[in-house]
Amino acid sequence: MSTPVTVAVTGAGGQIGYALLFRIASGQLLGPDVPVRLRLLEIPAGLGAAEGTALELQDGAFPLLHGVDVTDDPRAAFDGASVALLVGARPRTAGMERADLLEANGGIFGPQGAALNDVAADDLRVLVVGNPANTNALIASAHAPDIPAERFTAMTRLDHNRAVAQLAAKLGVPVHAIEGVIVWGNHSASQYPDLSHATVNGRPATELVDEDWLADEYIPRVAKRGAEIIAVRGSSSAASAASAAIDHVRDWVDGTGDRWTSAAVVSDGSYGVPEGLISSFPVRSVDGRWEIVQGLTIDAFSRERIDASVAELVAERDAVRALGLL
Numbered sequence: 001m002s003t004p005v006t007v008a009v010t011g012a013g014g015q016i017g018y019a020l021l022f023r024i025a026s027g028q029l030l031g032p033d034v035p036v037r038l039r040l041l042e043i044p045a046g047l048g049a050a051e052g053t054a055l056e057l058q059d060g061a062f063p064l065l066h067g068v069d070v071t072d073d074p075r076a077a078f079d080g081a082s083v084a085l086l087v088g089a090r091p092r093t094a095g096m097e098r099a100d101l102l103e104a105n106g107g108i109f110g111p112q113g114a115a116l117n118d119v120a121a122d123d124l125r126v127l128v129v130g131n132p133a134n135t136n137a138l139i140a141s142a143h144a145p146d147i148p149a150e151r152f153t154a155m156t157r158l159d160h161n162r163a164v165a166q167l168a169a170k171l172g173v174p175v176h177a178i179e180g181v182i183v184w185g186n187h188s189a190s191q192y193p194d195l196s197h198a199t200v201n202g203r204p205a206t207e208l209v210d211e212d213w214l215a216d217e218y219i220p221r222v223a224k225r226g227a228e229i230i231a232v233r234g235s236s237s238a239a240s241a242a243s244a245a246i247d248h249v250r251d252w253v254d255g256t257g258d259r260w261t262s263a264a265v266v267s268d269g270s271y272g273v274p275e276g277l278i279s280s281f282p283v284r285s286v287d288g289r290w291e292i293v294q295g296l297t298i299d300a301f302s303r304e305r306i307d308a309s310v311a312e313l314v315a316e317r318d319a320v321r322a323l324g325l326l
């Protein structure tokens with residue numbers, strides 16, 4: 001068996017952490033032949049929950065799990081890490097403005113980026129899940145000048161999976177019949193789930209659904225699914241978010257083949273998205289790197305929606321810049 005890979009998970013004592021860690025320990029993140037060493041990072045108030053989870057991980061007797069460490073020190077958590085799943089974030093509380101949230105999270109993701117820069121492994125891959133995920137990833141990357149920006153990603157795979165599942169439910173087809181769905185922009189209600197390149201059993205999805213359903217039901221349903229889950233469940237999505245994080249990293253490491261998916265990656269200016277922003281794109285993973293799918297035609301309907309979500313990302317970037325966080 002190979003040398004264990006160190007996987008760091010922040011916010012490990014929270015809901016997503018609880019759903020995520022057992023799947024990593026069972027080999028679903030990196031594959032059935034790859035042993036893992038888990039590092040759980042929490043703030044002092046969350047250490048008890050993370051320590052309890054560590055005890056349960058031990059009780060799982062997972063053959064691939066070569067140890068679990070719990071700490072409140074980012075440098076200890078990230079030391080030698082090849083994968084960092086940044087889940088822990090400051091949630092918005094009553095009376096908090098968006099700028100307060102960005103500032104509070106800047107205080108988390110700046111130091112975590114700096115710690116990753118100093119102590120993580122050379123092959124580090126980062127997935128930011130904690131909201132506002134795209135901008136948190138941007139802040140972390142800005143504090144890690146020695147780590148290529150392409151290694152910092154934010155999670156829109158849950159939005160992508162929701163977009164696929166909603167279309168499958170509408171048409172009564174299995175999810176594997178669907179290809180070419182794209183989520184563009186921010187992981188927020190401004191995101192744009194785009195079916196204009198999607199196919200269902202090889203047929204264009206746009207031939208199978210009408211435009212009104214697309215504009216008035218499908219797009220808002222997917223974009224506001226996080227709020228729907230909160231309203232129905234009483235707390236935000238956890239197991240589906242953990243599942244999407246597994247999908248994202250597994251595809252990043254193993255490759256996607258010709259299939260494409262969605263991930264928020266650093267923009268190279270493709271599709272008019274300003275260079276340097278971390279925005280969701282159609283992506284393929286090739287040789288361990290995300291590549292933005294090129295050459296897609298963007299019609300006026302899509303252009304307007306992509307631009308609106310990207311404008312929100314620009315506003316978030318400008319806000320954190322004004323706060324001195326970039």
Ligand SMILES: NC(=O)c1ccc[n+]([C@@H]2O[C@H](COP(=O)([O-])OP(=O)(O)OC[C@H]3O[C@@H](n4cnc5c(N)ncnc54)[C@H](O)[C@@H]3O)[C@@H](O)[C@H]2O)c1
Nearest residue numbers: 011013014015016042043046088089129130131155158241
């Ligand atoms: N990108 C997505 O698709 C997506 C989906 C669902 C949830 N989320 C976001 O993921 C985050 C976590 O969700 P959750 O349900 O697990 O929340 P949670 O409140 O259950 O857990 C968050 C944990 O993070 C910890 N934490 C806070 N600051 C930390 C820090 N500086 N270092 C380490 N740990 C820290 C908290 O103590 C807590 O235990 C939230 O920001 C949520 O909005 C994103």
Ligand SMILES: O=C(O)C[C@H](O)C(=O)O
Nearest residue numbers: 131225226227229236237
């Ligand atoms: O929407 C939220 O606040 C929660 C999360 O980001 C989600 O998409 O489920």
